[in-house]
Amino acid sequence: LILPFSSWCEDSAIKTFEKKQDVMHKMLEEDQALLKNALVNNQPPPAERQQEKPKWGTNLSEEEQKEAQTLFQLYGYNVYLSDRLPLDRALPDTRERGCLTKTYPKDLPNIGVVLIYLNEALSILKRAIRSIVNRTPKHLLKEIIMVDDNSSNDDLKEPLDQYIKTIETENPSLKFIRVRHNEQQGLAFARASGWRAATADVVAILDAHIEVHELWAEPLLTQIKKDRTVITSPVFDRVNFDDLSVIQYLPSSHAFDWALWCMYESFYPEYYELKDSSLPGKSPSVMGIIVADRKFLGEIGVLDEGMKVYGGENVELGIRVWTCGGSIEVVPCSKIAHIERNHKPYMPDLSTAMKRNALRVAEVWMDEYKHNVNLAWNIPFKDHGIDIGDVSERKKLRERLKCKPFKWYLENVYPKLDPLDNLVGYGGMKNLDAEGDMKCIDQGPQPGHTPIAYHCYYYGPQQVFYRTNGEVYIGGIKSHKYNDNRCLTDQGNKETEPGLFYCKEAMQKGMSIHWDFSQGKEMKNRETKRCLEIHKNKLVIQECTGQRWEIQHVIKDF
Numbered sequence: 001l002i003l004p005f006s007s008w009c010e011d012s013a014i015k016t017f018e019k020k021q022d023v024m025h026k027m028l029e030e031d032q033a034l035l036k037n038a039l040v041n042n043q044p045p046p047a048e049r050q051q052e053k054p055k056w057g058t059n060l061s062e063e064e065q066k067e068a069q070t071l072f073q074l075y076g077y078n079v080y081l082s083d084r085l086p087l088d089r090a091l092p093d094t095r096e097r098g099c100l101t102k103t104y105p106k107d108l109p110n111i112g113v114v115l116i117y118l119n120e121a122l123s124i125l126k127r128a129i130r131s132i133v134n135r136t137p138k139h140l141l142k143e144i145i146m147v148d149d150n151s152s153n154d155d156l157k158e159p160l161d162q163y164i165k166t167i168e169t170e171n172p173s174l175k176f177i178r179v180r181h182n183e184q185q186g187l188a189f190a191r192a193s194g195w196r197a198a199t200a201d202v203v204a205i206l207d208a209h210i211e212v213h214e215l216w217a218e219p220l221l222t223q224i225k226k227d228r229t230v231i232t233s234p235v236f237d238r239v240n241f242d243d244l245s246v247i248q249y250l251p252s253s254h255a256f257d258w259a260l261w262c263m264y265e266s267f268y269p270e271y272y273e274l275k276d277s278s279l280p281g282k283s284p285s286v287m288g289i290i291v292a293d294r295k296f297l298g299e300i301g302v303l304d305e306g307m308k309v310y311g312g313e314n315v316e317l318g319i320r321v322w323t324c325g326g327s328i329e330v331v332p333c334s335k336i337a338h339i340e341r342n343h344k345p346y347m348p349d350l351s352t353a354m355k356r357n358a359l360r361v362a363e364v365w366m367d368e369y370k371h372n373v374n375l376a377w378n379i380p381f382k383d384h385g386i387d388i389g390d391v392s393e394r395k396k397l398r399e400r401l402k403c404k405p406f407k408w409y410l411e412n413v414y415p416k417l418d419p420l421d422n423l424v425g426y427g428g429m430k431n432l433d434a435e436g437d438m439k440c441i442d443q444g445p446q447p448g449h450t451p452i453a454y455h456c457y458y459y460g461p462q463q464v465f466y467r468t469n470g471e472v473y474i475g476g477i478k479s480h481k482y483n484d485n486r487c488l489t490d491q492g493n494k495e496t497e498p499g500l501f502y503c504k505e506a507m508q509k510g511m512s513i514h515w516d517f518s519q520g521k522e523m524k525n526r527e528t529k530r531c532l533e534i535h536k537n538k539l540v541i542q543e544c545t546g547q548r549w550e551i552q553h554v555i556k557d558f
């Protein structure tokens with residue numbers, strides 16, 4: 001099994017995670033439906049649903065398609081096509097219009113590029129190197145540092161050495177530095193390894209499945225030359241994993257939610273008042289590709305090498321840079337094309353590592369806000385049994401650098417992030433008295449507005465939050481002020497189906513969204529005095545018969 005070294009919190013990772021939860025939900029649902037079908041109609045289950053066909057290439061014979069498919073399964077992207085595309089293929093110019101006329105100073109700091117990889121396809125690596133060599137001015141490109149996190153692929157030995165030799169002969173001023181780990185160390189360590197080996201003024205830590213665009217380095221170096229405490233990120237375009245074509249992404253800020261999943265978000269409102277989309281914009285975090293003053297990055301502690309696999313290390317860097325005296329900028333005129341893989345093969349590992357890393361970030365950096373991470377992951381505040389490793393060194397670092405509190409970060413850098421205050425309980429909500437197998441509240445089919453009773457499995461769709469004001473959210477809680485939660489509602493009149501609507505919308509429509517509940521007691525609507533109960537495996541609102549509910553985690557007695 002190859003663990004593709006995919007190295008940042010790209011939005012597809014988020015999508016995949018959500019999809020996983022949805023799929024889990026659907027599977028259970030389909031199980032039920034099939035079972036019912038089989039019982040009622042004595043019919044076989046329907047054939048597997050048709051998936052959209054990936055584009056491996058045009059006019060491929062059946063044999064070639066098979067080869068393409070096999071390679072895809074190994075790497076998560078279309079290696080068959082990559083092996084056949086020119087290494088110096090042209091990329092579409094996707095820069096903002098304002099970038100086309102910009103000029104940059106001649107005397108910029110020089111740059112060392114770090115490429116980290118684990119069993120990357122050889123042609124993908126070659127193309128990354130080729131693009132960097134061709135599209136970075138010779139007098140600025142000091143070194144390329146290749147960090148191999150213990151790959152096992154044979155073509156990353158001799159054949160890669162050969163290619164690097166060719167490039168070295170062609171470019172006598174360019175130095176290649178090779179770093180190889182004897183065992184797999186994970187992303188944060190690999191990046192830090194590359195940083196340690198670097199000697200240039202500025203270090204650019206990149207994924208290896210990228211191609212840089214023309215003029216990618218100059219805009220970043222210009223910002224860093226102006227202010228050495230700025231950590232910069234280019235804007236990534238997406239390279240499709242199947243046809244390897246480039247899809248333009250627009251500049252936006254790199255943000256995260258309380259689970260520390262990354263997401264794109266708009267810049268601060270002040271940014272848009274300037275009406276120039278070629279200007280760098282401040283960002284609360286960074287997705288993972290970072291370009292920084294080498295020494296400054298060292299001064300503030302490079303990366304938390306106690307992070308495992310990947311996930312969370314970029315958020316840790318974001319919080320640390322801002323609170324310890326630096327800042328982060330996304331620079332629209334610098335563009336890098338990045339392959340978004342199909343992540344599927346190792347999703348289980350991803351969320352386990354992610355959870356652990358997120359708790360680590362919370363423990364070191366989030367002060368009194370750290371429990372927001374537990375809430376987002378549905379983990380108890382105490383005794384959760386997840387080993388986050390030794391954080392004493394990182395805590396010392398924070399003290400030594402006299403970093404500002406997380407509260408300052410929330411107020412000044414990331415005010416859109418909404419602390420999950422005023423909660424009394426969270427997690428699965430189970431009925432203690434109902435007859436039948438469906439005992440848990442579930443958000444029901446999506447999109448939709450009807451929560452249902454379902455088998456208890458406590459994934460996202462069953463995560464319930466009970467707020468001190470009596471609101472009950474089903475299917476998760478929102479991390480950002482710009483998103484509304486979905487409230488359990490009594491739609492009133494003779495309607496016995498419960499509703500699930502955005503809380504503001506429900507209020508406007510005059511639905512009742514406040515519930516009186518305490519652990520092990522009934523759940524009664526404050527206005528209509530009717531109860532949420534389960535009748536014949538159906539979630540209903542009816543005259544109270546005394547059915548009791550229990551929520552998985554209690555924050556404070558209620």
Ligand SMILES: [Mn+2]
Pocket residue numbers: 005006007008207209338339
């Ligand atoms: Mn990547």
